[in-house]
Amino acid sequence: xxxxxxxxxxxxxxxxxxxxxxxxxxxxxxxxxxxxxxxxxxxxxxxxxxxxxxxxxxxxxxxxxxxxxxxxxxxxxxxxxxxxxxxxxxxxxxxxxxxxxxxxxxxxxxxxxxxxxxxxxxxxxxxxxxxxxxxxxxxxxxxxxxxxxxxxxxxxxxxxxxxxxxxxxxxxxxxxxxxxxxxxxxxxxxxxxxxxxxxxxxxxxxxxxxxxxxxxxxxxxxxxxxxxxxxxxxxxx
Amino acid sequence: xxxxxxxxxxxxxxxxxxxxxxxxxxxxxxxxxxxxxxxxxxxxxxxxxxxxxxxxxxxxxxxxxxxxxxxxxxxxxxxxxxxxxxxxxxxxxxxxxxxxxxxxxxxxxxxxxxxxxxxxxxxxxxxxxxxxxxxxxxxxxxxxxxxxxxxxxxxxxxxxxxxxxxxxxxxxxxxxxxxxxxxxxxxxxxxxxxxxxxxxxxxxxxxxxxxxxxxxxxxxxxxxxxxxxxxxxxxxxxxxxxxxxxxxxxxxxxxxxxxxxxxxxxxxxxxxxxxxxxxxxxxxxxxxxxxxxx
Numbered sequence: 001x002x003x004x005x006x007x008x009x010x011x012x013x014x015x016x017x018x019x020x021x022x023x024x025x026x027x028x029x030x031x032x033x034x035x036x037x038x039x040x041x042x043x044x045x046x047x048x049x050x051x052x053x054x055x056x057x058x059x060x061x062x063x064x065x066x067x068x069x070x071x072x073x074x075x076x077x078x079x080x081x082x083x084x085x086x087x088x089x090x091x092x093x094x095x096x097x098x099x100x101x102x103x104x105x106x107x108x109x110x111x112x113x114x115x116x117x118x119x120x121x122x123x124x125x126x127x128x129x130x131x132x133x134x135x136x137x138x139x140x141x142x143x144x145x146x147x148x149x150x151x152x153x154x155x156x157x158x159x160x161x162x163x164x165x166x167x168x169x170x171x172x173x174x175x176x177x178x179x180x181x182x183x184x185x186x187x188x189x190x191x192x193x194x195x196x197x198x199x200x201x202x203x204x205x206x207x208x209x210x211x212x213x214x215x216x217x218x219x220x221x222x223x224x225x226x227x228x229x230x231x232x233x234x235x236x237x
Numbered sequence: 238x239x240x241x242x243x244x245x246x247x248x249x250x251x252x253x254x255x256x257x258x259x260x261x262x263x264x265x266x267x268x269x270x271x272x273x274x275x276x277x278x279x280x281x282x283x284x285x286x287x288x289x290x291x292x293x294x295x296x297x298x299x300x301x302x303x304x305x306x307x308x309x310x311x312x313x314x315x316x317x318x319x320x321x322x323x324x325x326x327x328x329x330x331x332x333x334x335x336x337x338x339x340x341x342x343x344x345x346x347x348x349x350x351x352x353x354x355x356x357x358x359x360x361x362x363x364x365x366x367x368x369x370x371x372x373x374x375x376x377x378x379x380x381x382x383x384x385x386x387x388x389x390x391x392x393x394x395x396x397x398x399x400x401x402x403x404x405x406x407x408x409x410x411x412x413x414x415x416x417x418x419x420x421x422x423x424x425x426x427x428x429x430x431x432x433x434x435x436x437x438x439x440x441x442x443x444x445x446x447x448x449x450x451x452x453x454x455x456x457x458x459x460x461x462x463x464x465x466x467x468x469x470x471x472x473x474x475x476x477x478x479x480x481x482x483x484x485x486x487x488x489x490x491x492x493x494x495x496x497x498x499x500x501x502x503x504x505x506x507x508x509x510x511x512x513x514x515x516x517x518x519x520x521x522x523x524x525x526x527x528x529x530x531x
Contacts, residue, residue, distance in 0.1 A: 015329065053417055077423030085421065092414035093407075101411045101422050104404070152423060 002065070004029045004187050005050070005081075005156055010059035012049045018057070019045040021210045025189075027156060032178065032188040034197050036221075037207035038230075043191035044086070046207065047158045050189075051083040052076050064155065078105065082154030086161050088145020091134035095125050098133050098144055102151030111151075118147040121180075139170040146177060156187045163194040175200055206230075244376045245498040249491030251382060254389040255444070255451045257486025259463065260470035261396065261479060262440035268413035268477035269433040270322060272335035276343035278463030280310065280438055282350060284445015285455040289359050299365060299446050303388065306442035314438030317342075318431045343460060350457040358454035365450075381450035392443050393483060396436070400479060409433050413477055469512045475525030484523050 003026040013019040019042045027033045037043045048054040050061060052073040061069040068076050077083075089098055099118060103111045119126035122143045128136065133144055142162060149157055163171045171194065178188060178200045190197055191207075198204065204221045206214035214227050221227055263277040284306050291297040291305075321338060325331045363381040371383040400406040408429045411419040420426045448463075449455050466489075474485025489508050496507035515522060 051421060053420065072425070072427075073420040074423045074425045077421065083421045085418065087415070087418060090411050090414040090418050093411060097407055097410070100404075100407060101419065101424065104408065104422055104424055148422065 003027060003062075004031075004064060005189070006060075006062045007050060008060050010046070010049060010061070011057045012045065012054055012059075013057070014045075014054075019210045020049065023059075023207070023210070023212050025205050025212065025215070027187050027189050029155070029187055030185050031202050032190070032200050033203045033205065034201040035189065035191045035205045035207050036193065036195065036198075037191065038193050041193075041207045042210040043193075043207055044160050045210070047083060047085075047160050047189070047191050050158060051081060053083075077152060077154075080153075080155035082149040082152055082157045084145050084149040084157065084159045084162065086164050089133040089136070089141050089148065091132065093133055094130055095133055095136070095144055096129040098148050099125075099151055102148035104152075106151070114151050114153075118151065121177075122147055138165050139167075139173065142166065142170070142174060143177075146174075150181075154186060156189060157181075158189045158191070160191050161193065162190065163192060163197070171196060240375070241498050242495075243374055245494040246491055247373050247376050248378065249494035250487055251378060251386045251490070252451065252494065253487030253490030254386045254393065254483075255447060255486070256466070256470050256489050257474075257483040258389040258392055258440060258447070259444045260467040260474070260482045260486060261393065262437035262444070263464070263467045264471040264474075264477065264479055264482045265396075265409075265433055265440070266437040267471070268479065269409065269430045270326075270335075271477075272322075272325070272332060273339070273468070274437070275336060275339040275464055276346060276460070277437075277441055277467055278465070279343045279346040279350070279460030280441040281445040281448060281463045281467075282455065282457060282460040283346065284310065284442040285448040285459075286350065286354055286359075286445075286457075287442070288446035289361055289449060289455060290354075292361060292365060293359075299361075299450075300384075300388070303443050303446045306446055307439045310442030311435040311439040314435035315431050317438070318434035322430065322434070323427060343464070347457055347460055354457055356457065358456045359449075360454050361449040363450060385447040385450050388443065388447060392440060396440070396479065399436075405429065405432065466508070469508050472522055473508075473512055473515050475522030478522070478524050481522055481524035488523065 005027040008024045010020050010023040011018065023046060035043055035046065045054060049056050052071060056069055059069070060067065063076065063079055063081055066079065068079060090101065093101065099115050100111065103114050106114060124140055125144060125147060128140070133141065136144060162174045166174065175196065198218050201218055204214070204216060204218055205212050206221070206227055214221060214224060259281065263274055266272065266274045287306050288299040288302045291302045292299060325335050325338065328334050363379055366380045366384045369380050371378045400410055408419065408424050411424065412426050412429050416426050470485040470489045471482050473488055474483065475481030488511065492507050492511050493504060496504035519525070
């Protein structure tokens with residue numbers, strides 16, 4: 001199967017400081033790919049450069065058969081890429097306005113039905129639809145962030161540390177959400193340091209100091225001694 | 238005593254709408270770009286001279302001039318945005334660079350305006366809108382005042398409808414809230430910002446056309462003072478919050494009128510003392526949050 005997303009030789013960083021070094025990855029349609037990396041490994045930089053918020057210094061990005069590395073963020077989103085940052089919401093806007101911004105290019109009727117679907121998936125958002133997003137709890141913010149990203153009907157949802165700042169119970173909720181969305185034929189690229197996300201992964205990349213140091217299945221990851229030591233502890237597996 | 242108090246409060250509220258209009262363009266641009274347009278007051282000055290020249294040479298009613306200035310200033314604003322801002326945003330320190338750059342634009346406008354209009358203070362006939370004074374609670378206000386207040390109120394209402402009832406307005410508020418997250422939703426934040434910048438300058442143009450009636454004489458070096466006044470108004474209300482500007486304008490107007498009535502020799506200082514008090518007691522402004530963006 002052809003890759004939905006194919007990135008090669010990605011080099012980028014901030015000002016003079018290079019963060020990503022020759023990073024390459026593929027995501028196929030419907031796949032759930034986890035990029036595992038510790039704090040400062042370059043996960044956010046990787047996703048920001050894929051969505052176009054951070055310009056590439058060199059390298060190529062293809063999405064759905066088209067080169068997108070010269071497109072602005074809005075152009076990439078309209079082709080079907082979505083990015084859920086660690087913040088994920090626009091705090092000053094109401095819950096409903098956040099969803100409307102997520103479905104900005106939908107027709108009035110489509111917007112209404114998509115919002116209804118999101119309220120069905122996340123009932124708490126319906127209850128608090130007129131309240132400022134800033135007033136939501138950490139878990140509710142993640143739900144809103146996911147709902148906002150899904151309003152655009154993406155083919156690929158890139159999630160930046162969806163477990164950040166959440167209790168273990170809420171992390172389980174996020175994992176349940178990812179599993180529930182399986183039927184949508186949507187691909188996921190999840191940047192995480194929480195190994196619980198391997199539960200939903202079909203493939204894994206390991207990012208270390210801005211370099212992809214491993215690519216393979218979860219089983220292959222667990223048999224790799226160096227990675228095991230770094231992420232699971234020697235005796236854990 | 239009560240008459241003076243009533244006059245000060247009513248007059249202050251009426252003037253407050255004009256002050257809100259004066260600050261609104263600056264606040265809209267700040268909200269979207271997190272940059273202070275130091276040339277804001279100079280655009281207001283140009284709007285004032287536009288109304289003055291149109292009336293003194295062709296007897297064109299300032300209300301007509303306002304319509305022309307909305308279009309002209311809007312186009313200039315959008316062109317200015319495209320010419321300057323994307324480059325600023327790519328720089329290492331866009332906020333600081335924008336201060337220097339807009340200060341340069343301010344000085345250039347002032348110099349060119351002085352070259353074109355001379356250094357003398359100009360005034361306009363306050364009866365240009367006719368002679369139908371408004372009486373509220375026994376207080377009489379001249380026609381030019383209430384027409385200016387009405388125009389300001391209509392402009393504020395239209396901006397409110399744009400921001401809170403239109404799709405593009407919602408996108409504008411989203412950019413104000415978080416530029417990166419808005420882009421991540423597929424919205425072209427540069428396009429939204431361009432339009433907001435154009436609207437910001439169009440508001441400056443409207444305020445400018447009313448300035449000869451509300452602030453008295455106009456002169457080419459008045460821009461800096463207007464920018465400072467506008468900045469005080471938006472800080473009092475809440476930086477980056479258009480609704481806060483209306484509150485800021487009214488508080489500023491009432492404070493100024495009260496001081497002019499009771500302590501006239503201190504009145505010029507009053508708004509800035511008020512600004513200091515607001516900054517100490519509520520740093521985010523009356524409608525603001527605890528922290529500000531810049």
